Amino acid sequence: MAAITFITGGARSGKSSFAQQLAESLSERPVYLATARIWDEDFAQRVRRHQSDRDERWQTLEEEKELSKHALGNRVVLMDCVTLWLTNFFHDCDYDLEKALEQAKTEWQKFIDQEVTLIVVSNELGMGVHPENEIARKFADLQGWMNQFIARQANTVYLMVSGIPLKIKE
Template identity: 55%
Template sequence: MATARVWDDEFRRRVERHQASRGPQWTNIEEEKALSRHDVAGRVVVVDCVTLWCTNFFFDLDSDVQAALAAAREEFDRLTAQDATFLFVTNEIGLGGVSENKIQRRFTDLQGWMNQYIAERADEVVLMVSGIPVKVK
């Protein structure tokens, strides 16, 4: 499940390159927010990525962190209620310095809280550092 929203022509080309590189073994589902509307029972689902997915909630809800977090959590719960194996790809954007930009700080909080929500419910959590997997949970 690809969660990217196409914001401009440059990003559209990036998405098209990514789509072209997928092999025939993949079933591609492009979905910005309502992931649970797709029946994925009995399948292995890669959600790529949580960061772009949260961005869609964040901006659609006027940068309201609590509303975006609640909406993302509810959608996550609906999706993962299906009997499937889920792999969530996300970014840990809170490891760097604190941004001077208020909107960026708010989004970093949202992303961190959503990552925590997912990690708490996950059977395994793996942090990738320079291509090296580090098992967290």
């Protein structure tokens, strides 16, 4: 079973850089598990910025949904991020909240059924502006429920606030 460190917080709170530093402190050859789909040029620039933050020590795997198909046993893996991973399920399920949540939970359970040190980055969407439309509200619910699901299983949970990691579960 995976040893899970869950790092959550708002946009630009320092989650990814904290997670990267943690992974580098635990392994000389960490794995970066990227879950993003590139939807537009602005997002492509964000991905390139994240890529430039990592040096040659990192192995990068790109996986939009099927995390469990990668054999990562006995590695330190940084998954960045749950939000982008859930977006792929939500989109592919035609914005059906229950179906996306069920598929994501099933895949997550298969993924963590391996001996891996897993550092997981996510977003706290519910701490921001209340979404103005139904699809955005459904996604915020999906994110919140999946965050709760992962945090319950995590060994350690951090909340990032203005670049400061606050340990809220150990």
